[in-house]
Amino acid sequence: MKAMEHAQAAEAFIRDEARTDWHDETLWFVRQKRDLAAQGLPEWEQLRDWASGIKNHTLSNLSQYLALFEENALKNGIKVHWAMDAVEHNQIIHQIIKEGKICRMVKSKSMLTEECHLNAYLAAQGIEVIDTDLGERIVQLRKEAPSHIVLPAIHLKKEDVSDTFNEFLDTEKGNNDPQYLTESARQHLRDYFVGAELAITGVNFAIAETGGFVVCTNEGNADMGAHAANIHIACMGIEKLIPKAEHLGVFLRLLARSATGQPITTYSSHFHRPRPGQQMHLVIVDNGRSRQLGRADFRNSLKCIRCAACFNTCPVYRRSGGHSYHTAVAGPIGSILNPNIDMKANADLPFASTLCGSCSNVCPVKIDIHEQLYKWRQVLVKEGHVPSSKKTGMAAMTLVLSKPTLYRLAGKMGRVALKYAPFVVNNSLNPWYKQRDMPQAPEESFREWYQKNRK
Amino acid sequence: MSSKNRILQATAENQPTLTQLPFIDFDSLIQYPDPVAAFEMVLKKIGGEIIHFKNEEEILKSISKADQDGEFVLNTFRQQEGSLAPFKNASAVELAHLNRVYLCGALGVAENGAIWLDENAMVNRLLPFITQHLVLILNAKNIVATMNHAYQNIRVDESGFGTFIAGPSKTADIEQSLVIGAHGPRSLTVYLFHN
Numbered sequence: 122m123k124a125m126e127h128a129q130a131a132e133a134f135i136r137d138e139a140r141t142d143w144h145d146e147t148l149w150f151v152r153q154k155r156d157l158a159a160q161g162l163p164e165w166e167q168l169r170d171w172a173s174g175i176k177n178h179t180l181s182n183l184s185q186y187l188a189l190f191e192e193n194a195l196k197n198g199i200k201v202h203w204a205m206d207a208v209e210h211n212q213i214i215h216q217i218i219k220e221g222k223i224c225r226m227v228k229s230k231s232m233l234t235e236e237c238h239l240n241a242y243l244a245a246q247g248i249e250v251i252d253t254d255l256g257e258r259i260v261q262l263r264k265e266a267p268s269h270i271v272l273p274a275i276h277l278k279k280e281d282v283s284d285t286f287n288e289f290l291d292t293e294k295g296n297n298d299p300q301y302l303t304e305s306a307r308q309h310l311r312d313y314f315v316g317a318e319l320a321i322t323g324v325n326f327a328i329a330e331t332g333g334f335v336v337c338t339n340e341g342n343a344d345m346g347a348h349a350a351n352i353h354i355a356c357m358g359i360e361k362l363i364p365k366a367e368h369l370g371v372f373l374r375l376l377a378r379s380a381t382g383q384p385i386t387t388y389s390s391h392f393h394r395p396r397p398g399q400q401m402h403l404v405i406v407d408n409g410r411s412r413q414l415g416r417a418d419f420r421n422s423l424k425c426i427r428c429a430a431c432f433n434t435c436p437v438y439r440r441s442g443g444h445s446y447h448t449a450v451a452g453p454i455g456s457i458l459n460p461n462i463d464m465k466a467n468a469d470l471p472f473a474s475t476l477c478g479s480c481s482n483v484c485p486v487k488i489d490i491h492e493q494l495y496k497w498r499q500v501l502v503k504e505g506h507v508p509s510s511k512k513t514g515m516a517a518m519t520l521v522l523s524k525p526t527l528y529r530l531a532g533k534m535g536r537v538a539l540k541y542a543p544f545v546v547n548n549s550l551n552p553w554y555k556q557r558d559m560p561q562a563p564e565e566s567f568r569e570w571y572q573k574n575r576k
Numbered sequence: 577m578s579s580k581n582r583i584l585q586a587t588a589e590n591q592p593t594l595t596q597l598p599f600i601d602f603d604s605l606i607q608y609p610d611p612v613a614a615f616e617m618v619l620k621k622i623g624g625e626i627i628h629f630k631n632e633e634e635i636l637k638s639i640s641k642a643d644q645d646g647e648f649v650l651n652t653f654r655q656q657e658g659s660l661a662p663f664k665n666a667s668a669v670e671l672a673h674l675n676r677v678y679l680c681g682a683l684g685v686a687e688n689g690a691i692w693l694d695e696n697a698m699v700n701r702l703l704p705f706i707t708q709h710l711v712l713i714l715n716a717k718n719i720v721a722t723m724n725h726a727y728q729n730i731r732v733d734e735s736g737f738g739t740f741i742a743g744p745s746k747t748a749d750i751e752q753s754l755v756i757g758a759h760g761p762r763s764l765t766v767y768l769f770h771n
Contacts, residue, residue, distance in 0.1 A: 147752055162687075164604050174598035181595045184588035191580075197733070203580035255758060256749035272749065279751045299753035307759060314759070315668040331733040341705045341745040341760025348701040348737075349668035359583065364597065366732045370724035371600065373740075374687070384618055384688035385723070385742045388705075388760070394736030396701055397665065407583045415590030 123447040123466055127473040130445030131437075144276065145439040151272075152433040154382025155483065161384075162374070171371045173487035176424035179362055180414060186329040186362045187405070193332025194403060197394045204406045207237035213404050214239060214321065214354055215246060221352055221400075223319045227310075229336070229343035230254040231323030232270050232427060233356045233406060235449035236462075239321075250321065251313045253342040255306050262289045268443030270450055271380050271429040276442050310342070320346030324357035324403075325426070326372060330365045333393035334403065337376065337386040344390055354402040355392065359410050360423040372426060375485035379428040413461045418496045422457045424486040431480035431490055437473050446470060453480035457493040460501065468506035471497035529568065536562040600724065611686040611719045612768070619689035622743035623756050624764045631771040635713060638767075639678060647675040652699055653713050660699050668702060677707040684719040684766075685726050685740070691766065692730050694738035701737050705745075710761040712741065716770045 124130070135141045159165045179186055191201050204210035210233075218226070228234065228250045240250055240261075252261040256273035260266065262285050267273030274282065279297040286292040292305045322343045326335040334355055336343045347353045363372065369389075377383040395401035414420050432438045432452035443451040448459045448467060456470035471494045480490040501507050521531050538545045539562035546559050553559070577585075608614040616626050629635045632654070639651055652660060663671075679698060681691035691712050695701060704710055720726055732738055745760030756762060 150752070162606055164606060167601075167604050171598045171600060174595075178595050178597045181592050183591050184584050187584060187587060197736075203578070203583055205579045205582055209579060253759065254749070255747045259749065272752070274749055275752075277751075279753070282750050299750040300755050302750055303747060303755040303758065307757065310759060311672070315672050317668075328732070333733055339745065340747050340758035342758070344701075344705045344739070345759050348705065359587065367600070367724075367727045369732075370722070370727040374723050381748075383622065383742075385685075385690050385740065387622075387742050387745055388739055389690070389742075390737070390739040391732045392737055393733040396695075396736060405583070407579075407586070411583060411586035411590055414587060414592075417592070420590075420592065 125447075126469040127441065127445050127447070128469065130447065131441035131473070134442040134445055135440060140278070141440055143278070144442060147275065148433045148439045151381060152430070152483070155379055155430055155433065156382075158378035158382040158384065162378075168371055168375055169485055169487050172375055172426075172485055173424065175363060175368050175371060176486050177421065179364060180360070180420060180423055183359065183362065183414065186364060187359060190327055190329040190332060190362055191405075193330070195332070197332045198401065199332065199395065200400065200402045202402060202404045204404055204408070206408050207406075210234075210237045210356065210404055210406045210408070211239050211242040214356075215243060215248070217352065217354060217402060218243070218248060218319065221319065223352070225313070225316050226319040226321065227251045227253045227313050227317045227342075227346040227350070228321040229323065229338060229346055230257055230273070231321065231356050232449055233323060233358055234321065235267065236408065237356075237406070251310070253310050253313065253340075253346060254338070255303060255340060255342075258306060258310065259285060262286075266444065266449070268451065269429060269432055270427055270452075271432075276444065314342075314345040314349050317346055317350040319352040319354065320350040321354045321356065322347055324355050324361050325376070326363050326369060327357055327361045327403075328364075328366050328369070329362055331393060333391055334361075335369060335373075335389060335391050337373075337389050339383075339387045341388055344388055347390075347392070348396070351398065352400045352402070353392075353395070354404065356404045356406065358406050358408070360425075376426055376428055379430040379483065379485040409462045413458070416461070419457060419461065419493055421488055422454065422461075422490075422493060424488055425454050425458070426486055428485055430483040430485065434479045434483050436475060436477065436479070441473065446473065453490045453494065454488070457488075457490060457497060460497050464501065464504060465506055468501045471495075471501060529566070532566050536564075536566070538562075602724065605722050605724055606687065608686050608721055611721055612716050614686040614721075615684050615689060615719050616768075618687065619743065619766060622689050623746060624689060624743040624766060626766045626768055629767055629769040631769055635767050635769055648673050649676045649678075650674060650699075650703065650707075651678040652697070653678050653680055663700050663703070666700055666702075668706060671700070671702055671706050674703070674707040676709045676711065677703050678711045678713060678767075679704060681712040681714040681741075681766075682718065683726060683729055684714050685721075685723055686719055687722045688742055690723075690726075690740040690742035692726060692738060692740050694730075695735035698737075704739070704741060705760045707761055709763045709765070710741075710744070711765045711767055713767045713769070716768050 268276040459467035478491040744764040747758040
């Protein structure tokens with residue numbers, strides 16, 4: 122839920138300078154690992170092209186693929202549910218829990234359930250879901266949201282995790298060893314796995330041709346839950362479809378390399394039929410995706426495979442932290458997906474970017490992220506979702522830049538002010554003065570210099 | 577109108593003009609002069625171990641010699657199906673104390689060290705995940721170059737469940753420090769035979 126705009130939240134985040142630097146460097150390190158992995162494959166750019174082409178094709182035929190996928194999934198014995206929005210998604214899951222009289226349930230990582238605020242919905246009904254991804258369990262215990270879709274606890278230091286585990290898992294106070302802390306979480310969560318009656322997972326890819334779906338993890342938590350429990354519910358957005366199993370050959374080569382620099386995740390599990398005696402449910406969710414499909418400028422954001430490469434490379438994300446985006450999916454991709462879900466609430470996000478284009482360069486499915494950020498800004502201004510100070514500023518800028526005389530006068534005034542009366546600009550009324558010094562004013566403008574030196 | 581129909585209708589109305597699927601040209605994929613060596617190198621990099629055997633008999637000998645005093649060990653390699661039947665529908669509670677499991681992999685992938693196995697080879701879907709230590713037995717002949725090649729050689733829906741396993745379970749969720757042994761096995765050893 123939004124407590125403040127991105128810029129305000131980011132200002133709070135960067136107050137701790139050492140931690141900001143650590144966050145920035147750690148994510149850049151992940152980006153470098155991605156580069157090494159990508160450079161290890163001569164066909165990398167070809168793979169990105171294919172992935173983009175397969176997703177474009179799928180989106181252009183999505184209704185048919187959805188129908189085909191359902192037909193095949195039903196033949197496989199999977200129960201298929203459809204949800205228009207987050208509320209319906211949550212109600213469907215709640216209903217399955219009620220019917221099964223379930224008390225003990227585990228959930229592996231699913232950004233869709235975060236988007237739908239499933240945990241909060243179920244908690245309001247008195248139902249507790251245990252998150253089993255280590256990073257998600259850490260933030261769940263701290264009553265926080267994940268700050269990154271692949272590395273949910275990347276905003277925390279090991280000391281924070283140690284304190285949290287000391288409080289909830291009774292680990293030694295002050296023992297910050299990641300090995301020790303991970304082992305403690307393993308023991309703590311194992312009891313939940315073994316006792317689980319129901320397991321909720323996300324979906325990385327759904328295969329239209331075979332009616333099955335693929336879930337990727339490193340920890341093995343999705344499999345531990347899904348194979349232990351008698352009921353498995355998998356949740357997916359409509360954009361997770363791919364036409365054929367052979368296309369996984371392209372996507373699984375790109376996903377982990379783009380995400381963490383690994384050649385593949387430890388587990389890439391293909392679910393097609395429930396095991397004997399098990400119920401397997403699949404919830405297919407729209408929640409604004411079909412609307413995004415209709416926006417020509419923004420539809421290809423639906424190609425996203427949630428690798429988070431755009432987060433790790435983004436200079437704004439790295440220095441503002443995931444929570445400042447106040448949405449389930451943060452970072453550059455979140456900033457083009459979220460205005461579709463709620464334009465007013467997320468109008469600040471497309472402005473949380475320098476438009477440097479690094480996100481588009483690393484995207485494994487070639488989404489033109491920075492161009493869409495720019496286009497969202499135009500839409501948001503037109504729809505009146507931008508603060509009037511920004512509009513007034515832009516109008517003043519337009520006036521000055523369109524009148525040469527005015528422009529030259531303004532430039533001269535600026536130079537004079539910086540030289541003789543720096544206090545006029547070096548004060549808290551000037552947002553450019555925040556955290557940076559104003560530049561030394563040159564003696565003359567380029568135009569004046571050019572007129573003198575032209576030969 | 578049902579949610580299904582509303583979603584299908586909205587999707588049909590909003591999807592753009594049909595584009596063609598790209599042609600996947602296998603000639604442009606990476607080629608390894610020695611796929612087995614590449615497989616071994618990547619496997620070690622991702623935390624796996626590998627032991628080479630001349631043939632299957634040697635593996636069998638090694639498994640029967642292995643120290644198994646009092647530990648819960650399950651071997652599926654060259655076992656009568658009947659002897660494994662009790663484990664087929666065993667619950668997580670019954671399998672919680674499994675220490676070591678030997679399973680047969682169908683295919684290995686040189687570029688990432690992953691091994692495919694399906695439900696038939698697992699006996700029980702939980703086995704490769706719930707055990708503390710996992711051994712996967714693989715024929716070196718069944719190593720292909722890339723995931724593109726892998727999907728040419730398997731049918732993902734032949735059984736109800738199948739998975740690629742690449743190394744032991746791991747996490748780096750605490751300060752990006754790699755820790756082996758998250759929720760699944762703490763170790764993965766590949767027994768590779770070459771006959």
